[in-house]
Amino acid sequence: MKTNKTVIITGSSGFIGANLTKRLLIDNNDIHIVGLDNMNDYYDVGIKEYRLNELKSFNNYTFIKGNLEDKELINKIFKEYKFDIVINLAAQAGVRYSITNPDAYINSNIIGFYNILEACRSNPIKHLVYASSSSVYGSNIKVPYSTDDKVDNPVSLYAATKKSNELLAHAYSKLYNIPTTGLRFFTVYGPAGRPDMAYFSFTNKLVNNETIKIFNYGNCKRDFTYIDDIVEGIIRVMNKAPEKRNGKDGLPMPPYALYNIGNNHPENLLDFVQILSEELVNAGVLPKDYDFEAHKELVPMQAGDVPITYADTTPLERDFNFKPHTSLRDGLKEFVKWYKEYYKK
Numbered sequence: 408m409k410t411n412k413t414v415i416i417t418g419s420s421g422f423i424g425a426n427l428t429k430r431l432l433i434d435n436n437d438i439h440i441v442g443l444d445n446m447n448d449y450y451d452v453g454i455k456e457y458r459l460n461e462l463k464s465f466n467n468y469t470f471i472k473g474n475l476e477d478k479e480l481i482n483k484i485f486k487e488y489k490f491d492i493v494i495n496l497a498a499q500a501g502v503r504y505s506i507t508n509p510d511a512y513i514n515s516n517i518i519g520f521y522n523i524l525e526a527c528r529s530n531p532i533k534h535l536v537y538a539s540s541s542s543v544y545g546s547n548i549k550v551p552y553s554t555d556d557k558v559d560n561p562v563s564l565y566a567a568t569k570k571s572n573e574l575l576a577h578a579y580s581k582l583y584n585i586p587t588t589g590l591r592f593f594t595v596y597g598p599a600g601r602p603d604m605a606y607f608s609f610t611n612k613l614v615n616n617e618t619i620k621i622f623n624y625g626n627c628k629r630d631f632t633y634i635d636d637i638v639e640g641i642i643r644v645m646n647k648a649p650e651k652r653n654g655k656d657g658l659p660m661p662p663y664a665l666y667n668i669g670n671n672h673p674e675n676l677l678d679f680v681q682i683l684s685e686e687l688v689n690a691g692v693l694p695k696d697y698d699f700e701a702h703k704e705l706v707p708m709q710a711g712d713v714p715i716t717y718a719d720t721t722p723l724e725r726d727f728n729f730k731p732h733t734s735l736r737d738g739l740k741e742f743v744k745w746y747k748e749y750y751k752k
């Protein structure tokens with residue numbers, strides 16, 4: 408694929424951002440990517456540095472360490488580089504952390520996103536793509552989750568900030584004719600992923616002979632989505648902005664779109680732990696006779712959590728001829744391979 412584009416990716420040292428940046432740099436020699444990340448210590452900064460180091464070897468990559476909340480900096484970067492495409496992935500992630508650290512969410516996800524929107528208003532762009540989350544569905548009973556479902560009942564501040572992003576983007580699309588696409592990601596996992604997420608923290612605990620806590624007594628289902636599928640989805644979406652067109656009343660319709668990117672195949676938490684443990688043994692990270700039962704504790708549901716996530720991906724398939732397809736076993740195998748190598752296990 409050939410492009411001639413200047414793209415900003417915020418959160419470029421994060422899990423999804425770094426994988427997206429790397430894939431774009433490998434596939435396109437006439438793209439210039441500016442990555443912005445504040446390298447915060449919400450989780451092990453060493454992993455963010457590891458991802459950043461991989462990207463630094465590309466000539467057409469410029470890294471800027473900075474905050475989304477720094478309006479002056481954001482405006483300066485937008486003026487200087489005149490971006491074609493903006494991909495906003497920087498955010499304070501995590502549902503549980505939002506219960507005790509609300510400030511981080513308002514600063515990064517609300518003020519930071521507003522700064523991006525304002526910069527897009529002053530500096531014309533072709534497409535703004537931004538990360539939303541399956542958490543906006545709250546405790547939606549109906550499955551699979553559709554972008555047509557009413558999502559006015561967030562069960563965490565994190566979810567509320569992601570839903571707010573969608574509302575703000577809609578207003579900016581309508582008022583200023585800015586093409587925006589929100590992507591609701593569903594539980595993303597893979598190599599060099601986020602240590603705060605279950606597949607990673609469970610692995611750390613099992614390796615350290617600690618006990619893992621399985622919430623809602625294991626009666627949870629998650630639509631686990633492999634990182635390469637998320638990256639493929641973002642790339643297809645970023646290259647096709649919603650069209651600018653007029654409605655029946657002759658007035659412009661907001662060039663606004665919203666999609667789920669999820670595996671469309673929820674897995675039971677206990678099956679997920681079973682597969683993870685089998686792959687850890689297969690790779691030799693854990694011994695063959697490891698006593699998993701002794702390291703498993705079934706506990707009640709946690710505040711902010713939901714019992715199931717399940718993405719309806721029909722619109723993604725219809726508009727982009729794509730849906731995630733990596734099986735949990737194949738994806739976890741790749742994660743375990745990376746883990747063994749990275750931690751020299």
Ligand SMILES: NC(=O)c1ccc[n+]([C@@H]2O[C@H](COP(=O)([O-])OP(=O)(O)OC[C@H]3O[C@@H](n4cnc5c(N)ncnc54)[C@H](O)[C@@H]3O)[C@@H](O)[C@H]2O)c1
Binds near residue numbers: 424444495497601
């Ligand atoms: N990983 C998932 O399962 C998942 C699911 C749904 C939605 N999302 C969303 O996708 C996006 C990327 O997620 P991720 O898993 O890669 O998370 P991540 O935490 O690995 O990446 C986010 C990056 O943004 C940076 N950042 C945070 N606040 C910033 C700020 N104010 N200014 C500049 N940089 C800042 C962090 O340092 C980090 O490197 C996030 O918006 C997240 O909410 C992720």
